[in-house]
Amino acid sequence: MFDTDRVSAVTFDSYSTLVDVESVERALADRVDEPRPVSRLWRSRSLEYTLVANHVDAYQPFYEMNRDALAYALDVHDVSVSEDERDDILATYHELDVFEDVRGSIERLHDAGYPCYVVSNGNPEMLDSMVEHAGIDDLLDGTVSADEVGRFKPDDELYRHAAERVDEPLEELVHVTALWLDVQGARHAGMQGVWLNRDDDPWEPFGPEPSLEVDSLTAFADELLG
Structure with missing residues (x-):
């Protein structure tokens, strides 16, 4: 059960939570007859x-993980592109569509006094471009990258590192994410984990x-704000 009384700060996942990874389909559409299955295999393989x-x-x-996953997805679907074209597709991760509720919601939390951070698998350069593209750099207190510890979600080390960066106890952080494995990772580490279920999917069994x-x-x- 969600306990609002023990929330000192809020952390957010990035991809699929703040920005829509499915928007890469537009970059694939010019080169692939059916971009959706390529996009979804790319995303799943990357994870x-x-x-x-x-x-x-x-x-x-x-x-680089994402680059390798894209190469695999293109190979599986027998899509032949040049290295430059593949880099152009990959670069769409710097300008993914931002979900409409992102700025307004984070602004409300920020104005209510909650420090807000992004905790992501993305490396720092990816997070810098995502935050700038989303227009939320003035609302965030920082970003925490897996690159800082060399471990990806749902490894405990990344969540513990995030708590150190935020300078709050793990149990006083709430992590908001669209990824089920990220919810479970955050909860296992000691955070509260909020599942952002935009598509009305069933929870994992x-x-x-x-x-x-x-x-x-x-x-x-x-x-959170009541």
């Missing part, structure tokens, strides 16, 4: 690579449940 990297000590910055489920960042701000 799988991060999970494997945590266990086989194969960390590399997320942008194993592991801890979210502290709170919402369908928008607006709904989360409503819940």
Whole structure:
């Protein structure tokens, strides 16, 4: 159960939470007959690579993980593109569509006195461009990248590092994310984990449940601010 009384600061995931990773389909559409399956395989493989990297000590910055995952997705779908074209597709991660409720919701939390941070697998350059593109740089107190610890979500080390950066106890942080594995990682580390379920999907049948489920960042701000 979500406890608003023990929230000192709010952390947000980035991709799929603040910005829409499915907007890469536009960049694929000029080169691929069916961009959606390529886009979804690209995203799922990228996440799988991060999970494997945590266990086989194969960390590399997320942008490079994403590059490898894109190459795989294109190969699977027998799409032949030049290296420059592949880099152009990859670069769309610097300008993904921003969900409409992002700035208004974070602004409400910021104005209410809650420090707000982004905690992401993205490397610092990716996060800098995302924050600038989303127009929320004036509302955030900082960004925390997996690159700072060389470990990806849902590894405990990243969440513990985030608490150190925020300078609040883990149990006083609430992490808001669209990714189920990120919810479970945050909860396992000791945070409250809020699942941003924009698509009305069912929750996973194993592991801890979210502290709170919402369908928008607006709904989360409503819940926290009362």
